[in-house]
Amino acid sequence: MGEDKAFLPFGDFDTLIEFQLSRLSKIFKSVYISCKDKNKFDFSANFIEDIKTDSIFAPTAGFVTIFDTLSCENFFALSVDSPFISEKEINKLIKKDTKDVDATIATLYDKTQPMCGIYHRSLEDKFKNMLKNDNHKLGLLLKNSNTLFVDFKDEKAFLNLNHPHEYEKALQLI
Secondary structure, rough: OOOOOOHOOOOEEHHEEEEEEEHHHOOOOOOEEEEEOHHHHOOOOEEEOOOOOOOOHHHHHHHHHHHHHHOOOEEEEEEEOOOOOOHHHHHHHHHOOOOOOOEEEEEEOOOEEEEEEEEEEEHHHHHHHHHOOOOOOOOHHHOOEEEEEEEEEOOOOOOOOHEEEEEEEHHHOO
């Protein structure tokens, strides 16, 4: 995208991250923002700061910090740049999830969406090893773990804002 997607204006909100925080707070009792520096945000929220790995910009560092910070057995993870994953998709993942799996992850036409799903504490050591070995391939971790993949068919729901044209499309859809 060429800039921090979290700070792009979106809908009636000054930033995409505020849009996500607002809508997810209506679905979940607690919503946390995983970030490198909470001081760059000018609003109040529950932040989980990854201050141990300043140079790594991969979800693995965030996952390790989340496991270190929270005492829960599992959590739902969603990337900031997926603004159309709705309560419908989230509830489907929650209903399919069981304590016997390491993760319950969305797929779109069998393409893994690793930043939309439920991660269990049983993956904590694997994430720490990945970070230690500078390996940040979530797809490989999920493939080699007891992962339940839940397939979806709604491409709009999984529109990911990686490029300017996708952001422009999302602005039209909102």
